[in-house]
Each structure stands twice: as C-alpha cells, then as structure tokens.
Amino acid sequence: MIGFLTLFEKEFLRFWKVSFQTVAAPVLTALLYLLIFGHVLDEHVQVHGVRYTSFLVPGLVMMQVLQNAFANSSSSLIQAKITGSIVFVLLPPISYGAFFSAYVLAAMVRGLLVGVGVLLATLWFAELKLVAPLWAFTFAMLGGALFAALGVIAGIWSEKFDQLAAFQNFLIMPLTMLSGVFYSIHTLPAFWQGVSHYNPVFYMIDGFRYGFFGVSDVAPETSLLVVVACFAVVSLLTLNLLKRGWKLRA
Amino acid sequence: MTAAVAIDRVVKHYGSLQALGGVSLDIEAGEFFGLLGPNGAGKTTLISSLAGLIRPDSGTLKVMGHDVITDFREARRNLGVVPQELVFDPFFNVRETLRIQSGYFGIRKNDDWIDEILANLDLTSKANVNMRRLSGGMKRRVLVAQALVHKPPVIVLDEPTAGVDVELRQGLWQFIRRLNGEGHTIILTTHYLEEAEALCNRMALMKQGQVVALDTTANLMAAYPGASLEEVFVRTMQQQ
Numbered sequence: 150m151i152g153f154l155t156l157f158e159k160e161f162l163r164f165w166k167v168s169f170q171t172v173a174a175p176v177l178t179a180l181l182y183l184l185i186f187g188h189v190l191d192e193h194v195q196v197h198g199v200r201y202t203s204f205l206v207p208g209l210v211m212m213q214v215l216q217n218a219f220a221n222s223s224s225s226l227i228q229a230k231i232t233g234s235i236v237f238v239l240l241p242p243i244s245y246g247a248f249f250s251a252y253v254l255a256a257m258v259r260g261l262l263v264g265v266g267v268l269l270a271t272l273w274f275a276e277l278k279l280v281a282p283l284w285a286f287t288f289a290m291l292g293g294a295l296f297a298a299l300g301v302i303a304g305i306w307s308e309k310f311d312q313l314a315a316f317q318n319f320l321i322m323p324l325t326m327l328s329g330v331f332y333s334i335h336t337l338p339a340f341w342q343g344v345s346h347y348n349p350v351f352y353m354i355d356g357f358r359y360g361f362f363g364v365s366d367v368a369p370e371t372s373l374l375v376v377v378a379c380f381a382v383v384s385l386l387t388l389n390l391l392k393r394g395w396k397l398r399a
Numbered sequence: 400m401t402a403a404v405a406i407d408r409v410v411k412h413y414g415s416l417q418a419l420g421g422v423s424l425d426i427e428a429g430e431f432f433g434l435l436g437p438n439g440a441g442k443t444t445l446i447s448s449l450a451g452l453i454r455p456d457s458g459t460l461k462v463m464g465h466d467v468i469t470d471f472r473e474a475r476r477n478l479g480v481v482p483q484e485l486v487f488d489p490f491f492n493v494r495e496t497l498r499i500q501s502g503y504f505g506i507r508k509n510d511d512w513i514d515e516i517l518a519n520l521d522l523t524s525k526a527n528v529n530m531r532r533l534s535g536g537m538k539r540r541v542l543v544a545q546a547l548v549h550k551p552p553v554i555v556l557d558e559p560t561a562g563v564d565v566e567l568r569q570g571l572w573q574f575i576r577r578l579n580g581e582g583h584t585i586i587l588t589t590h591y592l593e594e595a596e597a598l599c600n601r602m603a604l605m606k607q608g609q610v611v612a613l614d615t616t617a618n619l620m621a622a623y624p625g626a627s628l629e630e631v632f633v634r635t636m637q638q639q
Contacts, residue, residue, distance in 0.1 A: 152503050167490075232487075233482075237486075240451070293516065398453065399447075399454070
C-alpha cells in the first residue's frame with residue numbers, strides 16, 4: 150500500500166510542480182475555445198433549448214478532463230522510459246495492480262483539476278445549472294480513468310515521442326473533437342449520427358452534459374453502460390500488459 | 400545455509416543472439432563478489448535478470464532464497480541495484496528522490512537512514528538540490544544512495560565508479576566495505592580490475608554469456624604467479 154501511495158504521490162507531484170504547464174495552460178486553451186465559438190455562435194444557435202455558450206461549457210470541460218488524463222500517464226511513462234528512470238519503479242516490489250492504480254489515479258486527478266479549472270473560469274461567461282451533479286461526477290471520473298488507462302498503454306507502447314504524438318493526434322484528438330463537444334449529434338446527417346454512436350467519447354460527453362442540463366442525445370443509463378464497458382475492457386487489457394511486463398521487462 | 404544469490408542454468412536470448420548460455424552461480428551471504436568480463440559478456444543481462452528487469456528464457460534466480468519471478472516482492476526487497484546508466488528523475492531534489500525510493504519499498508519516515516547515507520556519500524550539502532543541477536559524479540552517488548535506502552542484504556553495483564573522481568571512489572569503497580563488514584553481500588561489476596582485485600574475495604569471469612572462471616581472487620591469481628589481475632583476466636579470456 151505504501152508503494153502505491155508513494156507512486157501516486159510522485160506522479161501527482163510530477164505534474165503539480167509544473168502546474169502552469171499542466172493545469173493552467175489547458176484551462177486557458179478551453180477558455181479561448183469558449184470565447185471564440187461563443188462569440189461567433191451564441192446569438193445564432195441553441196441546442197436542447199440551451200444557449201450555445203452554456204451548451205459548449207460541459208463539452209469543453211470533459212474534453213480537457215479526457216485529454217489531460219491521457220497526457221499525464223502517457224507523458225510520464227514515455228519520459229521515464231526514454232530517460233531510463235523507469236528503472237526506479239521497476240526495481241522495487243510494486244505489483245502491476247499498484248502500478249496501474251497509481252498512474253491512473255494521478256492522471257485522473259490532473260484531468261479533474263483541469264476540468265474544475267475550466268468550469269470555474271467559464272462561470273463568468275456562461276449560465277450553468279447542475280441539475281444532476283452525480284451523473285456529471287460519475288462521467289468525469291469514468292472518462293478520466295478510461296483515458297488515463299489508455300495513456301498507460303500509449304506510454305508503454307511508444308518508444309519515441311513521435312509515436313506518442315501519433316497516438317495522441319490520430320486517435321485521441323479525433324475521438325474527442327468528433328464526439329459532440331461542439332455540437333449535438335442530432336444536427337449531423339444521419340450517416341454521421343450513426344458513426345458517432347461508435348465513438349465511446351460521445352457517450353462520455355453526452356452523459357456528462359446530461360448532468361448539467363438534464364437532457365441528452367441518448368439516455369444517460371445507456372451512456373453509463375457503454376463507458377463502464379469500455380473502461381473495463383481497457384483496464385483489463387492494460388493490467389494484462391503490465392502483468393506480462395510488455396515493453397517494460399525484456 | 401541459503402545462498403544470498405542462487406543462479407541456476409539461466410538462459411537468455413535476444414533473437415538469435417545468446418546473451419546468457421546456462422549460467423549457474425551461487426554467492427554466499429557476506430561475500431564481496433566480482434563479476435568481470437568484457438563488454439557483451441552478459442554481466443548486465445545477468446544482473447538485470449536478478450533484478451527482474453529481464454525475464455530469462457529458462458533457469459531460476461533466487462535472492463536470499465526468494466525466486467525473482469514467483470516471489471518477486473521478497474526477492475526485490477532483499478536486493479539493491481545501482482544501475483550502470485546515469486539515470487535520474489529531473490522533477491525532484493536529492494532528498495525527495497531518496498524518500499520516494501524508500502516509499503516504493505514500503506518504508507515511510509526513513510530520514511535518519513537517508514541522512515546517514517547522504518553523509519557517507521558526501522551528499523549532505525546537496526540534499527535539497529535538484530537532480531538536474533548535480534554533476535555526473537554526484538548523480539552516480541545518488542544512484543548508490545537509492546540502492547541502499549531499504550537496507551537490502553544484497554547490493555549489486557553495476558560499474559558504480561564509471562566517471563567518478565578518485566576522492567569519491569575512495570569514499571564510496573570505504574562505505575561499501577563498511578556495509579560488507581556489517582554483513583551485506585556485495586556483487587560488483589567493474590572494468591577497473593585493480594578495484595576488483597582489492598575488494599573482491601571471489602570472482603566470476605564471464606565471456607559470451609558463459610562463466611569461464613569462478614574462484615577466489617587468491618586462487619585465480621595463484622594460477623599465474625606474479626601476474627596482475629589484468630593479466631590473469633586477459634589470459635583467461637584468451638584461453639576460452
């Protein structure tokens with residue numbers, strides 16, 4: 150247990166010591182998205198009966214939770230692998246379960262801190278209600294955990310920074326940007342609506358948004374089921390890779 | 400009596416390259432043991448297998464009677480490894496680094512021992528300095544300190560004095576000798592053969608993944624009267 154707590158604490162300090170870069174910067178990015186898109190579309194667009202700026206905020210919050218959770222575990226692992234300092238974690242008697250839990254939990258904390266930061270920063274620009282906070286909290290936690298676990302896989306798999314960048318730019322970024330952060334999928338043509346249903350991030354954003362407005366594109370129970378199933382699959386895969394020492398223990 | 404380290408018919412291949420070809424070796428508790436050989440002999444592969452960083456194709460390795468695969472927690476608790484590469488985590492200072500490493504081994508509130516290690520390795524004045532700001536020699540000392548935070552009975556030093564100045568080298572060996580005197584088993588790999596000759600009671604010479612000579616330092620030297628360890632090493636390698 151002390152090994153797990155220490156690894157979690159180390160991972161937390163790793164991003165907290167550079168929080169200007171790891172927390173403040175993503176908050177500013179989200180704020181810029183909100184200011185630009187809100188300014189252009191707020192007068193013209195309503196979604197689910199909600200003004201566009203208000204509609205946009207939960208999507209931006211969730212997008213930053215997911216992207217930062219992924220960035221934390223993946224960047225920590227690839228840095229440790231490339232510099233060789235991963236050996237300090239591999240030599241001690243830390244189980245693969247503790248390794249997984251510590252990296253995922255620390256990444257979730259970073260994602261959630263950024264999410265809260267975005268939420269607080271955008272309160273000045275958008276009217277928000279939180280009609281079902283438990284739903285919002287559940288989706289933020291599960292989404293953060295799922296992307297943190299994906300980050301562990303990406304960090305272990307990547308041997309160079311550009312491999313990680315490819316994972317980030319060609320998988321994570323499209324999945325989040327095309328998930329309904331900026332729009333309701335009901336505004337899409339039927340074909341793309343169908344495609345969106347194969348994107349697990351859509352369910353995270355939609356379920357999270359339900360927590361704020363009490364309306365969503367699909368029932369929150371369905372979204373929860375999809376997200377839990379995805380988290381279970383990715384976690385089991387990650388644990389299996391760690392147990393086998395894949396790309397960590399030759 | 401259980402050997403501090405028991406290595407039994409360990410084989411490891413990297414593709415078609417045989418890194419270890421059935422190495423067997425016992426190291427008794429309290430020994431100061433040298434593992435010597437040219438580059439590519441398999442020393443680091445053997446040490447990495449012992450530390451659980453590499454999984455051998457076959458054979459078993461035990462530390463204080465604990466199998467490094469099936470009983471890895473106890474095996475790793477009993478082992479401290481100073482890696483060959485000069486690696487460090489740039490986010491932390493020296494004291495933080497050592498506290499974190501203690502925590503990984505399940506030890507909180509380890510500052511008394513950390514202070515003692517820092518003093519013995521002449522690092523006290525650098526305790527609150529970030530790892531990035533240390534010289535190569537200082538970083539090497541921190542690596543030694545990291546291997547000792549959990550007071551392991553078996554300590555492996557993989558070329559610990561590479562790039563280290565003479566003064567520190569003397570201080571380091573004095574400290575390691577003291578640990579050996581207190582009962583810690585020391586396994587040393589080094590290319591400085593005069594160090595090995597002065598420190599090690601027994602040695603294994605490795606070549607191409609095999610142990611080609613295994614004996615006390617005195618017996619190895621006696622085989623070539625009047626020769627230095629370097630000459631003994633060269634002749635042994637040529638014979639094989």
